[in-house]
Amino acid sequence: MTGDDASGVDEATRAARAAWIGAVGGPLLPRWLRVVPVALFVVVGALTPVAPRWLQVATLLAALPPMAGLLYGPLVTALFGAAVLVALSQPTTEPHVSGGDLAAVAVMSSFGVVVAWFRSRYTRNLVVFRSVAEAAQRAVLPPLPPRVGSGPGAVRCAALYRPALRPALVGGDLYDVRDGPHGVRVLVGDVRGHGVEAVGTVASLLGAFREAVLDEPDLGGVAGRLMRRLAVDARRNRSRGEEVDTELFATAVLLEVARDGRAVRVASLGHPPPLLLSDGRTRELAPPPAPPLGVVSPGVALSAMAAPLRPGDVLLAYTDGVTEARDSNGAFFPLLERLAARPWEGEATAASRPGAGYGRWPSDRWPGRRAGPRSGSGSAAGAPAAAWSGPPRPPEPAALVASVGRELSAFAPKLADDVTLLAILPEAAPGA
Template sequence: MSGQGTGPVRRGLGPWRHGDSGRSPLDRLPRAGDPDALRRQHLLRVRGRSVAWIPPLLVLVTILQVDWYTGGEFRTVSWIVLVPGIAAAICGVWGTAVFAVLGVATYALADHAWPRQYQTGLPDFILVGVGGVLAVLACVVRVRGERRMLHMRDVAETTRRTLLRPLPPGWGGLDHAAVYLAADAFARVGGDFYDIQPGLHGTRALVGDVQGKGLGAVEAAAALLGTFREAGYHEPELASVAARLETRIQRHGLHLAALGAGEDVDRFATAVLLGFPVGEPDIVEVVNFGHEPPLVVGPRGVRSLPPGHGLPLGLGELAHMDGPPPTLRIRLAPGETLLVVTDGVTEARNGDGVFYPLKSLVREGVLADPQLTEPDRLVTFVRDGTLRHGGGHLADDTTIFAVRRS
C-alpha cells in the first residue's frame, strides 16, 4: 500500500524501499501523481539553496535589453507585466511581491529614459501595476493550495505507515523484503496489506488484497492486520489464526451493515497466511484464501505451491465452509525464498494486452543470476519487470513480498 508510487525496495517496508540493490531507469522518471510543488522544490534548488528568483530576473533583464535595442517605434517595456506572473508560478509570496514592486519601478525608470514621444505612458504603467497585484494574489492561492496538498500527503503517509508498519531487518528470524506501489499515487495507500508477526509459537506472515479500492478497502485491510498481529502472536496453530481472520472480516461486514455502509459490507479479501514453526527450520505452513499461489524461488529453479482450495476471506460463510482452508506443510530447501504478489503483478498488461509472465521471467532471472533468490534482489527484479511490462502504469495496487528464514 507505500506510494506511495515507485522506488528502491525497502526491506520490510512498503512503498518503497530499503536495501536498494540498484535503481531502475523508471525510478528516474517523474512519478505519476507526485505533487508539482515537490518537483519544483527539487528543480529550483542548487546545493540546498533556492534559485527560483533567477528565471523572472532573467526575463526582466531580457525585456529591458530588447526594449533598449529595438528603437522607439517598437517598445517592449510593458512586457514587464510578465515578470511577476512568472514569479507567482515558482517563487514564494514575498518573492513575487518583490518582483511586482521591482517591475513597476523598472517600468517607470525605463519608460522615462526615452523621449516623450516614445513613452508608453500611463495606461501601460497601470497595466504593470495591476498585473503585479494579481500575480501576488495568485501566488497566495497557489502557496495555500500546495500547503494543503502537502499536509494531505503527510496524512496519507502516516496512514500508510500505520497500516504497513516498518519491519526491522531479520524480524522474527526472517530475511524479508517488500514493496508496495499504490495505483492511486495521491492516496499512497490502498487495499493491499502485508505484515510479519513473531509470536509464542513461531513467526507468521500475512499478505493479502482487499477487493475494491478507496477508504473502504483500507478499513478492511486495517481490521485484518489488527487481528493478525494479535492472533499471530498468541494462537498455537496457524489454522486458529486463519479462523480468527475469517471471523474478523465477517464482524467487520456486520459493523458496516449496521452503519448502513452499502456495498462496502460485501468486501472480501484474498490472502496467503504463512507460518514458520519453531523447531522445524525446513518447514513452512501455508493457508491460502483464494490468492495466487506463492512461488518458491531457489537456486535450483522456481516452482509454484499448490493452490489450495480456500475461498477468499469473507466468503467462507456464504459457501458454508466448515472451518478455515486446509493448512499445507511445505518443505523448503536451504536458500529457497517464498515470493507472494498481488494481482497488480499478475494482471499487469503490456500494450498488446499480454499479462506479465511472472514465473517464467523469475526462472530466467535466477538462471542468469543465482543471487536473485535473495529477498531484496528478488523484489527489486519483480518490481522493475512489472513496471517495465506495463509501461510504468499501474492498473491496480501492487504488493511484492519475499521472505525466507534468515
C-alpha cells in the same frame, strides 16, 4: 514523536518558509516553470534597447507580476513588481508608457502579492495535510524489518509495494511478517477495490492478523480471525444506513515457518500460491483451494499444506497485480520465466540499503524485454517448475523483490491493480 513524524513537521515548516519567500508550489510545481518569469524579464530587458520603438517590447513586462503571483511567494512577487515598475520607468520606454500605465502595473503587482499570499497559505496547509496522511498510511503498513524472529526459525525478509493510485502509499494490498509463539507467520492479501476506500479494510485485517499471530495455534485459527473481522466490518457497513458498498471480501495467503526453520505451512484463501525458490528451481506451493475471506462464513475449516525447507530456500508471495500486469501488446507478465533468468544477480547494492523495498519502486528499464504467457497466477499443484542453468545461487530477499519489481515496472509502466512482492529467507539450516 517518532522520526517519521518529526521529518513530516520539518517538511511542513520548510514548505511554509519556501512558500512565503520562494516558489509557492514547492514540490507541487515543476522547477522549469519557476524560471519562466526570470527568463521573460531578461529577454525583454535585452530586446528593449535594440527593438524598434513602435514594437513596444517593454509592455510585456506588465504580465510578470500576475505570473509571479501564481508561481512564487509574496516576497518574491513584490520584488518582481518593483523591478517591473523600475524597468517601465526608464527613458527607453517613453512615450509608450504613461503614468496611468505605471499605476495599472502597480495595481496588478499588488493583486499578484495578494494571490501569492493566499496560495502560500493553502500550499502550507496542503503540505501539512499530506505529511499527516503519509504518516497515517505508514502506520497502517509500516516498513518491514530486515529480520524477523529469533533462533533457528528467524527469517530475513523484504517487500515491495506499489498502489495502483500512484500518489498514495497504501491501497488495497496488505502484507506483514510477525513472530509469535508458534513461529514466524506471513500474510499477503488483496482487498476488493483499491485506493482510499480499501485502506480501512486493510487496517482491520492487519490488526486481526497481528493479534491472531499471538493467540492462534495454527493457520486455520488465524484465517478464522480474519474471516470474523471482515464479517464484523460488513455488518457495520450495513448498519450505517448509508450508500456504501457492503460487499467486502479479500484474498489472502498465510505462511508459517516452523520454529526449527525446516518446514513451512501454507494456506491460501483464493490467493495466488507463493513460489519456492529451491536448489536452482522455482515451483508453486499450491495448498488445497479455499474461497476468499468474506465469501464464506467464519468457522469454516481451512486446510494447509506443509513443505520442507532446505538451506538457501526463498519464499516469494505476491498479489495478482503482478501476474495480471500487461504490456502494450496485452501479454501478461511472465513471472516464472523472469525468475528463471536470475534477475537478482547484481542487486547487492539495492539489498544492502536500509529499509530497501518499502515505498520505492524501480523505474529503470531492463533490456531485451519480451512478452510471455501468464505465469504463476494460481495454477494447480503439479505445474511444471521453471529452472535456471548454472549452479544454484539463492537470492537475498531485498535483491529478489527489487529485481522483479524493476522488470515489472519496465514490462508494464502503467498498472491497473495494486502490486505487492514479499520474499522471506529462513536463516536456519537443517542439521546446523
